[in-house]
């Protein structure tokens with residue numbers, strides 16, 4: 185059956201947004217980070233051992249728009265921006281749904297995910313500030329890959345701490361990160377004090393993002409020429425990711441698409457925030473998207489929004505970071521092993537958390553046995569193998585489309601395909617041979 189010519193809406197390089205959108209300008213009652221030592225509001229200088237000044241400024245900014253440096257815009261082209269907005273006709277047809285399903289293609293970046301959007305900006309500002317090395321954590325490996333690659337554009341060295349469970353399950357990630365010239369350690373590692381402490385207490389641990397963050401921060405704090413770079417959670421990361429939603433808004437205008445639902449998966453919240461915040465801002469200001477519902481999809485293994493508490497908590501396990509006001513399962517919570525390593529985080533972006541607390545979005549959670557089923561279906565209908573993380577958003581979109589079918593409603597659903605799963609095939613293999621374990625924390 186022929187697919188209409190408007191199945192894919194493309195923009196040209198000059199349509200790459202010129203400024204990022206900052207939800208902190210529009211969200212009421214955003215609570216600032218606290219210094220855990222004093223209990224007072226954290227000062228910019230508290231962040232200086234690990235972040236450069238411009239990043240710290242953006243982290244605390246309440247300006248609605250922040251200009252994207254020309255050089256960063258130019259480099260976004262190499263990440264295949266603008267990313268297409270595509271309609272999933274074949275999936276719709278398979279589901280026999282009257283709903284229209286669109287997806288934003290962050291999988292088309294040569295890095296395989298949306299993570300490059302903030303990696304580029306962070307590497308740029310740190311290089312400008314005279315930093316020579318960046319340290320970071322990575323779960324499934326997408327963020328470490330992105331930072332390793334963009335570091336080459338700015339002559340930076342990168343050291344990545346990869347959660348041990350993922351490091352073992354996805355050995356090719358190490359190869360990619362080494363190919364881009366960065367160093368990588370399985371976390372917890374012998375390379376840091378905190379890593380050695382955890383290894384002594386829990387020699388068998390498969391690690392967690394919280395532990396890997398502690399290791400990366402420790403190195404950055406020790407050397408003035410080394411900074412830490414975070415792939416999600418913080419306000420400046422949400423800001424850099426808004427190119428996703430700003431582009432999508434232009435594409436929806438071209439395609440005359442009015443979304444009933446915008447769906448994205450949530451680990452630390454950055455592809456969700458990047459996709460939804462520009463639209464949410466308009467909704468808050470009464471400038472559109474009045475009927476649009478924003479839906480966050482998280483794994484049952486780390487359900488911070490659906491089952492966490494809204495309170496001040498550490499961003500890492502070691503307690504090195506400032507206290508963040510967020511939905512959290514507790515900084516010591518170590519999620520069950522899942523293939524969607526990028527969603528295995530105890531907390532949630534303070535901006536996404538504040539929006540959730542205000543009722544601006546809803547959240548739902550799925551077990552990985554459900555999300556891989558959705559991924560397989562997408563591969564066999566649309567030809568794209570989604571990242572295990574993105575399968576969560578996809579599963580959310582499919583359920584909304586089936587709901588529309590049951591009610592015979594012509595809903596429009598837009599979801600963020602945050603990355604491809606070509607380095608996560610082991611999860612698909614397990615799903616297909618029936619050995620994929622359930623990951624629900626309640627089991």
Ligand SMILES: *Cc1c(COP(=O)(O)O)cnc(C)c1O
Pocket residue numbers: 296297298299326327415416417449450451452453454455456526527571573574602603604
């Ligand atoms: C890292 C990652 C996520 C989760 O992180 P967010 O900050 O919540 O976006 C989702 N999808 C992919 C492909 C990732 O690499």
